[in-house]
Amino acid sequence: MIFCSLFSGSSGNSIFIATKNTKILIDAGLPGKTIEKALCDIGQDVNMLDAIFVTHEHIDHTKGVGVLSRKYDIPVYANEPTWNAMEGIIGKVSEHNIKCIADKYVTIKDIDVQNYRTSHDAACSVGYSIYEGRKKACIATDLGYFSDDVKRSITDADILLLESNHDVEMLKVGPYPYSLKMRILSNIGHLSNDACGNAIISILNDKHKRIVLGHLSKTNNYPDLAYQTVINILNENKVKLNKDVTLTLAKRDMPSSYIEF
DSSP states (O other), rough: OEEEEEEOTTTTOEEEEEEEOOEEEEOOSSSSSHHHHHHHTOOOOOOOOOOOEOOOOOOHHTHHHHHHHHHHTOOEEEEHHHHHHHHHOOOOOOOEEEEESSSSEETTTTEEEEEEEEESSSSEEEEEEEETTTEEEEEOSSOOSSSHHHHHHHHHHHHEEOOOOHHHHHHSSSSSSHHHHHHHHHSOOOOHHHHHHHHHHHHOOSSSEEEEEEEEOOOOOOOHHHHHHHHHHHHHTOOOOOTEEEEEEESSOEEEEEEEE
């Protein structure tokens, strides 16, 4: 399995996942041409994509969905509330490419894609777990809080992109209006650096995990701060870096964390 965060942050999100027979995107939150170039930069051909899975309708996750689907005849998978909410954002999609997810699992060639609910201010926000044989990759961002459902869904992941959106103090004293600050800090907002670190502690077991910190705020966080905050929590809990867990950062504006396992 190949896992690569193409873009991650409030400016746009897209993750590429591939097996021997299947290639998918989780979200396409930047212009289609930008995502095309990113795939080319990592040696992948957008013409070979089998599907785009959408977590929720916000523009930083859907901006390029419609363009890519129309241009390359790519099926788009999302639950019904998300389809209803994003139709005006992504534009017209061919009827045969509208794939409404009604069950927990979707099978495409040699992968199974499981969806699970996340707590975010969207119509029906979800995360995804992608299975191929014994391998499992998970995406868990836009989490107002780390729910039991999310925990159950990602605990046995081999690789996980987990939200580390903001530093709480930076957010509190930052330039955002009070209402937006309260939304981000709420149970339908985003996961802080500290909450991310504690979430990692709660899912550690005897299975080594590759964890990629993602969806960092450009205004209320710094990559080094997010990384060090999580490292400090791991150290406090006697977690051995690179033995129990490998920790990296997803870049905001370019492909990163290209991992093959």
